Every structure is written in structure tokens, then in C-alpha cells.
Amino acid sequence: MFPTDENVLIGLDRADDAGVYRITDDIALIQTVDFFTPIVDDPYWFGQIAAANALSDVYAMSGIPKTAMNLVAFPAEEMELTVLRQIIQGGIDKIREAGVVLIGGHSIVDKELKYGLSVTGIIHPAKVLAKKNLRPGDSLVLTKPLGTGIINTAIKAGLASAELTDRVTRLMAELNRDAARIMENFDVGACTDVTGFGLLGHLAEMVCGSGTSVRIESAKVPVIAEALEFANMGFVPAGAYKNKEFREKMTACAETVPRSLQDVLVDPQTSGGLLISVGGSQAASLACALQAGGIVDAAVIGEVTADPAEKISVV
Amino acid sequence: MAATVDARGLSCPQPVIMTLDEIKKGKDKEIIVLVDTDTSKENVSRAAESQGFRINDVTAEGEGYRITMTKG
Structure with missing residues (x-):
């Protein structure tokens, strides 16, 4: 204690x-x-x-x-x-x-x-907005694109262009302040930020003990395009494999999801975006308000379901 | 004759860089890569496949793995 x-x-x-x-x-x-x-x-x-x-x-x-x-x-x-x-x-x-x-x-x-x-x-x-308040019918919104861990590995290997390095550096340095202020105007039940455990790892923390499950539409998840390319080339950080293994039992990923995208979903992020659980009917307008506020990559990426099994399914 | 890349004791992304360098040389159709972590095993396999190589065999060797790949 x-x-x-x-x-x-x-x-x-x-x-x-x-x-x-x-x-x-x-x-x-x-x-x-x-x-x-x-x-x-x-x-x-x-x-x-x-x-x-x-x-x-x-x-x-x-x-x-x-x-x-x-x-x-x-x-x-x-x-x-x-x-x-x-x-x-x-x-x-x-x-x-x-x-x-x-x-x-x-x-x-x-x-x-x-x-x-x-x-x-x-x-x-x-x-106070805690992690543990997922409500069935909520939608999930992510405010920054994923892939900084993979890109940072490619930078270490000397393979990332100066333009990409600069773009990703600025992305990591971007405050989550504006996203936080904008979400205050919406019916948000829970929120966390995506860092070392990757999107699915932090989502798992929200799901555990919630009595709900979530469904992620992988095609809608904002991703730094080059991260997919570098994942295919083998620049996946060790942390991504650990994250994947750690939450394997509660995660089911459709075979149609490309391997590189699966890697990005568990990629450890540095100073990643906010992952927001918002009332389903408000999700599109929250994403819209975030984009209008300069958070251009914000997107609705999935939903919370009433399934008490506490599973994450990725389609 | 197969080329052998010994990437044991090296951490990510070094084994991948060494594998890509060996592939770029273009000398051998068969390459054997020795690694000692699961991360390197996965990443070296991804690197090879991205360059049109096929993983023929992954065997445990000592504390690590021996990955055999061929072109085409």
C-alpha cells in the first residue's frame, strides 16, 4: 500500500x-x-x-x-x-x-x-479526465499521426531525409494544449496521451477494467506515411515488438491489416497525440473542430462497444 | 557460396543496415545473417523481403538465430 x-x-x-x-x-x-x-x-x-x-x-x-x-x-x-x-x-x-x-x-x-x-x-x-471511463457508444479520436518511433529508428540509420526529420521533430515538439482546450467543449468521457506503449498499448490501459471493448478502423488511423515504408524495411524499434507481445491476448487484428500498419499501431511514440473518447454523436464535430484549430491530422479512428470482454479489435 | 553477415551483439537498427548493405553489394544470391535478438530477427526478415529476398530458414543458433535468405 x-x-x-x-x-x-x-x-x-x-x-x-x-x-x-x-x-x-x-x-x-x-x-x-x-x-x-x-x-x-x-x-x-x-x-x-x-x-x-x-x-x-x-x-x-x-x-x-x-x-x-x-x-x-x-x-x-x-x-x-x-x-x-x-x-x-x-x-x-x-x-x-x-x-x-x-x-x-x-x-x-x-x-x-x-x-x-x-x-x-x-x-x-x-x-478531471481520467483514462478509465470508456462508455459504450463513444467514438475514439486521435490528434497526432503515429510512427515517430519507426521514423526515429530510420533517422538513427541515416535513412530519413532532412525534410522528414524536420517534420517529425516539429510534430513531437507540438503541444497538446490546443487539442485539450478544444475537447473541453465536447462530451468527453476519457482521455490519455499516446506515448511509449503505442496506440494499442495506451488503448489497452483504457479498456482494462472498463467493461467495454473497442473496435479500431485501421484505415482511418492517422499515420506518418513514411513510417509504413520504413516498417516494411525493418526499422521497427524493439519497443514496438514488446508492446505487441504485452497486449497480444486482448488484441485481435484482422489479417487484411497490412503488417506495416500493425507495426505502426504498437510503435512507441514520443510526445504523441491525445486519444479521446467522446460521445459518438459528437465525434465528427470534435474531429472537425480540432482540424479547424490547426490539429490537421485529427481523426475518428474507432468506437467503444458494449462487449464486456474488454477486447481490442482492429479491422 | 553464401555471404555471411554477423550482426550478433548489435542493436537495432544496425543489423538491418548491415543486411541491406550486403544485399546492395549484389554479389551473392544467398545471404546468411546471424542475430541475437527477436527484434533483429523480425527486422532483418522485413528488410530482406522488402528487397525481393525470400526467407528460407530461421534456426536457433546458440543464443540467437541464423537467418538464411535467397534472392527471388
């Missing part, structure tokens, strides 16, 4: 995107922390992506991020300090874009470079 009290609205017992703690009847804190090793070569963009990724957990719960603190592990003997300055500048620019203030941080010397943020946000206790 973890230490807890009556104000813990979401804690470790139900692993959600972030922890939520009630301060008053009107305000709850949302707290999250995330850091990782570089996923792009450019230190400034790495900082931006790490910050967008850390902020995303607050957006996924429909909260407003307010403060952030840097977490830095830096190989001071092997690396120029200018690299660290660029990383932190990237993080600062991203949190400024989010309207968040930087109020502290901590650095240590480490063999391997790592950067991230701890982020605190606020929300009304009654408005």
Missing part, C-alpha cells in the same frame, strides 16, 4: 497520466514528471520535445499546467556546457509557449545525458 489520504483523487493505485490531489472544493493539483535520453540530435529541439512531452500528461487530464522544474543529468566531463544550455533553452521556449513558468530544478552529473521536467497544473476536481 502507498501512503495516501482522502484528497488523493488519482494516485498510484490506478496509474493514470498524472497524479491529482484536491486542495479545495474548486482546485486540485495535477502533478507529473517525465525525463528521457535524447531522441533527436539537435539539443534545442530535444529540449522542446522533452518539455512538450512532460506537459502532455497535464493536458491529457484536461488540466492547465502552471509551473515546471527542470530535471537534468549531464555528462559534464565529456560534453560541452553549450549543449546543456541549448537543451534548457528549448525547454524554456516550449513552456513559455504553454504559458507555464519555470520555478526551479535540479541537475546531477551522470554518464548519460537526460532531460525532462516535473510539471504541476490545476483543474477543478469534478472535471
Whole structure:
């Protein structure tokens, strides 16, 4: 058992995107922390992506991020300090874009470079959007295209063009803020962000314990087109295979779904989009509003069914 | 004579790059690739198939796998 009290609205017992703690009847804190090793070569963009990724957990719960603190592990003997300055500048620019203030941080010397943020946000206790509230009849909307893990593997192999590298870097650095603000105007039951477990892995977390099942129409899932090509060539990260194996028992995929698309559905994402469960009758208008708001890849990708078996079927 | 690519001890995407390089040389119709993870086994097979090679045989060897592929 973890230490807890009556104000813990979401804690470790139900692993959600972030922890939520009630301060008053009107305000709850949302707290999250995330850091990782570089996923792009450019230190400034790495900082931006790490910050967008850390902020995303607050957006996924429909909260407003307010403060952030840097977490830095830096190989001071092997690396120029200018690299660290660029990383932190990237993080600062991203949190400024989010309207968040930087109020502290901590650095240590480490063999391997790592950067991230701890982020605190606020929300009304009654408005917290958790993962676990799928309702039969809801539709699922995804706000960013999949395939960043596969593309990053191709970048490591030196096979991605400069244009593709740039496009995917910007995609990963894109805040989920606008998507979060737009979904507030709709009948949303549950939300999460798609990261390391891939689309099907994060969907599985929503489905487990929900008493519902989901059906994904693979052809409607937004995908970075080049990811399919690189998956066919064998640039599938180890994490994708692990994700697939981990949720194999609850997932049924039609044979007609191309293997490369199946790979993309379990591809680990960095700073991926929001996965939103919205009342079925509002799904098309939510996707439309997201697109109009500049989230051009947003799409309705499937639906929640009343089948209590808690399965994911991909057609 | 088959060419042999030893990609054991290397992590993704290195085994795939080595396999694609060997295929590009175009010298041998048969290539044998040695890998030591399931990820590499899957990815090397995908790489070969994308270049018009067929996987003839995958056998467990030591801690890893021996993948035999031929062109066409």
C-alpha cells in the first residue's frame, strides 16, 4: 500500500497520466514528471520535445499546467556546457509557449545525458479526465499521426531525409494544449496521451477494467506515411515488438491489416497525440473542430462497444 | 557460396543496415545473417523481403538465430 489520504483523487493505485490531489472544493493539483535520453540530435529541439512531452500528461487530464522544474543529468566531463544550455533553452521556449513558468530544478552529473521536467497544473476536481471511463457508444479520436518511433529508428540509420526529420521533430515538439482546450467543449468521457506503449498499448490501459471493448478502423488511423515504408524495411524499434507481445491476448487484428500498419499501431511514440473518447454523436464535430484549430491530422479512428470482454479489435 | 553477415551483439537498427548493405553489394544470391535478438530477427526478415529476398530458414543458433535468405 502507498501512503495516501482522502484528497488523493488519482494516485498510484490506478496509474493514470498524472497524479491529482484536491486542495479545495474548486482546485486540485495535477502533478507529473517525465525525463528521457535524447531522441533527436539537435539539443534545442530535444529540449522542446522533452518539455512538450512532460506537459502532455497535464493536458491529457484536461488540466492547465502552471509551473515546471527542470530535471537534468549531464555528462559534464565529456560534453560541452553549450549543449546543456541549448537543451534548457528549448525547454524554456516550449513552456513559455504553454504559458507555464519555470520555478526551479535540479541537475546531477551522470554518464548519460537526460532531460525532462516535473510539471504541476490545476483543474477543478469534478472535471478531471481520467483514462478509465470508456462508455459504450463513444467514438475514439486521435490528434497526432503515429510512427515517430519507426521514423526515429530510420533517422538513427541515416535513412530519413532532412525534410522528414524536420517534420517529425516539429510534430513531437507540438503541444497538446490546443487539442485539450478544444475537447473541453465536447462530451468527453476519457482521455490519455499516446506515448511509449503505442496506440494499442495506451488503448489497452483504457479498456482494462472498463467493461467495454473497442473496435479500431485501421484505415482511418492517422499515420506518418513514411513510417509504413520504413516498417516494411525493418526499422521497427524493439519497443514496438514488446508492446505487441504485452497486449497480444486482448488484441485481435484482422489479417487484411497490412503488417506495416500493425507495426505502426504498437510503435512507441514520443510526445504523441491525445486519444479521446467522446460521445459518438459528437465525434465528427470534435474531429472537425480540432482540424479547424490547426490539429490537421485529427481523426475518428474507432468506437467503444458494449462487449464486456474488454477486447481490442482492429479491422 | 553464401555471404555471411554477423550482426550478433548489435542493436537495432544496425543489423538491418548491415543486411541491406550486403544485399546492395549484389554479389551473392544467398545471404546468411546471424542475430541475437527477436527484434533483429523480425527486422532483418522485413528488410530482406522488402528487397525481393525470400526467407528460407530461421534456426536457433546458440543464443540467437541464423537467418538464411535467397534472392527471388
